[in-house]
Amino acid sequence: LQVLLDRGGASPGVIDGRFGSNVDKALAAYNQITGANLRSTDAVAIQAALAQSGGDAFANYTITAEDAAGPYVASIPEDYSQKAQLDRMGYTSVTEALAERFHMDENYLKALNPEVDFNRPGTIIKVANFGRLVSTPVARIVADKDKKEVFAYDAGGKLVAAYPATIGSSDTPSPSGIHTVSRVALDPNYTYNPSINFKQGQNDKVLTIPPGPNGPVGSVWIALDKPTYGIHGTPDPSKIGKTESHGCVRLTNWDARELAKLVSPGVTVEFVGGPSADNLAQQ
Incomplete structure (x- = not known):
């Protein structure tokens, strides 16, 4: 089911073989995007939809020499001053890299492939067959703080993609009202500035944290105005x-990368619900 939802533009977040709130949200979005009326308990309909959308939910993948070579980092420190000393905030293992490539939870990838040596080129493993990415340009984004979900619409107002999201907190709420995309940076570094952002640990100086999927903002930054x-x-x-x-x-790195390819400067981002929503009326 998670693979089918992912194929339909309704991201379940990590594919982990479990039901949960992200799957429930994705299923509702999938039905809206596709016009279907799919239920999570209807195994026959799920299999039929999988067959029509690209076949089996899982596929075989052969680990390459490049996969095994990395380069990988030994570990990612918690402290930002230690992060800033690394060359790159890269993956820590073959399994982490492959799990992200195939939209999977790392532990689920390992569970699907027990006793497999992921470091050996030529090893055949089972991975999620998530299909093609969404390609319809996005004209408007809605970030729903209550649903913890981001909705992307085309110029005609049709929902083309939905992503589970973490949107602010009660201490540091996200903005409210309507903003616009100003630029997109792929593989960005991250500037930690405690006087503007938040304070991490004992770090009170500005730090530049190198790019990489394990950086604080992952592998994509879609800047707002x-x-x-x-x-x-x-x-x-x-x-x-x-x-x-x-x-x-x-968002997950892969969802953020997909969305980054669909947006351009000027696309509107509307924040709805959640903390600071009372400012909406004034705006």
Whole structure:
């Protein structure tokens, strides 16, 4: 079911073989995008829809020499001053890299492939067959703080994609009202400035954290016209939609990358619901 939803433009977040709030949200969005009336319990209809949309939910993948070579980092420190000393906020293992490439939870990838040596080129593994990415240009984005979901619409107002999201927190709420996309940066570095953003640990100086999928904003930064706010990736895809952020809109890296290709400067981003929503009336 998660693979089918992903194929239909309704991201379930990490594909992990489990039901939960992200799957429920994605199923509702899938039905809106496709016009279907699919139920999570209807195995026959799910299989039929899989067959029509690209076949089996899983496919075989052969690990390459490039996959095994990385380069990988030994570990990612928690402290921002230590992060700033790394060359790159890269993946820590083959399994982390492959899990992200195939939109999967790393532990689920390992569970599907027990006793497999992921570091050996030529090894055949089972991965999610998530199909093609959404390609319809997006004209308007709605970030729903209550649903913890981002909706992307085309110029005609049709929903083309939906993503589970972590949107601000009660301490550091996201903006309210309507903003616009100002620019898109792929593989960005991250400037930590405690006087503008938030304070991490004992770090009171400005730090530049190198780019990479395990950086604070993941592998994509979609900047908004409101300074320091944006839509971005994450180093922890399994936590999307379930935790809080420092005011920004956080998606899985692969969802943020997909959305980055669909937007352009000037696309509107409307924040609805949640903390600071009372400002909406004044705006």
